[in-house]
Amino acid sequence: MSVHTALFRRLFLINGLVFTVGTLVLALSPATVSSPVVLTELPVLLVGLAVILAANALLVRTSLAPLGSLATLMQRVDLLHHDDRLTDGGNGDLAHLISTFNEMLDRLEAERNAASAHALAAQEGERQRIARELHDEIGQSLTVVLLGLKRVVDRAPDDLREELRGVAEGVRSSLDEVRGVARRLRPGVLSDLGLHSALTALSSEFSQASGLPVTRRVEVPHGLDGDVELVLYRIAQEGLTNVARHAAATRAELTLGQEQAGLTLRIRDNGRGGVTRDGAGIRGMRERALLVGARLTVESPPGEGTEVVLVVPA
Ligand SMILES: Nc1ncnc2c1ncn2[C@@H]1O[C@H](COP(=O)(O)OP(=O)(O)OP(=O)(O)O)[C@@H](O)[C@H]1O
Numbered sequence: 001m002s003v004h005t006a007l008f009r010r011l012f013l014i015n016g017l018v019f020t021v022g023t024l025v026l027a028l029s030p031a032t033v034s035s036p037v038v039l040t041e042l043p044v045l046l047v048g049l050a051v052i053l054a055a056n057a058l059l060v061r062t063s064l065a066p067l068g069s070l071a072t073l074m075q076r077v078d079l080l081h082h083d084d085r086l087t088d089g090g091n092g093d094l095a096h097l098i099s100t101f102n103e104m105l106d107r108l109e110a111e112r113n114a115a116s117a118h119a120l121a122a123q124e125g126e127r128q129r130i131a132r133e134l135h136d137e138i139g140q141s142l143t144v145v146l147l148g149l150k151r152v153v154d155r156a157p158d159d160l161r162e163e164l165r166g167v168a169e170g171v172r173s174s175l176d177e178v179r180g181v182a183r184r185l186r187p188g189v190l191s192d193l194g195l196h197s198a199l200t201a202l203s204s205e206f207s208q209a210s211g212l213p214v215t216r217r218v219e220v221p222h223g224l225d226g227d228v229e230l231v232l233y234r235i236a237q238e239g240l241t242n243v244a245r246h247a248a249a250t251r252a253e254l255t256l257g258q259e260q261a262g263l264t265l266r267i268r269d270n271g272r273g274g275v276t277r278d279g280a281g282i283r284g285m286r287e288r289a290l291l292v293g294a295r296l297t298v299e300s301p302p303g304e305g306t307e308v309v310l311v312v313p314a
């Protein structure tokens with residue numbers, strides 16, 4: 001049955017019911033109406049009309065209430081939250097409208113997932129390209145400069161040698177920086193050494209850069225999918241970056257392991273908490289989570305720190 005037939009039937013039934021009851025009351029009651037209307041009959045007529053109108057209004061209103069909640073959901077729905085669906089509270093023929101709407105949400109969600117998968121794949125590809133160029137081009141050129149400088153240092157007159165050593169030191173630290181940036185762009189350790197080492201390296205780099213101690217407990221199950229690994233790594237990366245940037249914490253914790261609900265990643269801090277809005281970073285985490293069918297939650301009571309939890313169901 002189409003939506004508009006359903007609505008028509010519903011309104012027709014209500015009106016029919018009210019008219020029938022009205023007619024029955026009129027037929028069975030002792031009240032009579034003379035023509036022309038006598039003044040004393042007028043209040044009875046008016047009260048009767050008011051009762052009919054009120055009954056009709058009440059029935060139509062209750063019967064259309066699901067449309068109101070549908071409209072509210074339409075305004076609020078966020079495709080990043082998978083469970084935003086309208087439940088059919090036994091609404092009979094309106095069930096069709098509700099299920100059509102839910103189907104539309106499913107379709108939009110699927111399309112959105114495909115689009116963000118595409119965008120994220122493009123982003124990863126671009127990062128790899130930049131990382132490769134940084135490493136292979138700039139890294140190589142700097143290495144050549146560094147080797148050249150070393151040769152010159154050995155043959156330089158004494159008064160220049162110290163200065164040249166300083167220059168060589170500067171080039172060496174630039175080289176380290178370039179390598180560091182390339183590594184962050186492309187978690188090469190991920191493919192080379194696996195997720196465990198990648199997360200270990202990530203958290204110790206984070207500790208070094210931010211001065212925050214990180215408690216780490218990482219257990220990576222065997223045969224984890226490559227896509228899932230990358231999602232876990234990127235979410236840990238963004239979570240820790242947020243701790244350093246926003247939390248004003250004194251401790252952080254990174255755990256990964258099998259729990260009842262599935263493989264669970266937690267990034268926790270003891271900082272200020274109170275995350276209320278999703279910025280680009282948290283939205284990005286949600287999008288990545290959806291890509292592998294995982295669920296991301298951010299618990300952040302003000303003053304009690306923040307916990308980002310990602311659950312990848314088995
Ligand atoms: N661990 C945290 N502790 C306290 N506040 C946080 C924490 N993580 C995020 N926030 C708050 O939530 C907001 C949104 O975070 P999100 O990562 O989405 O964006 P961002 O870090 O501000 O920007 P981006 O990640 O795009 O560079 C932050 O601006 C910050 O106010």
Ligand SMILES: [Mg+2]
Nearest residue numbers: 241242281282
């Ligand atoms: Mg962020």
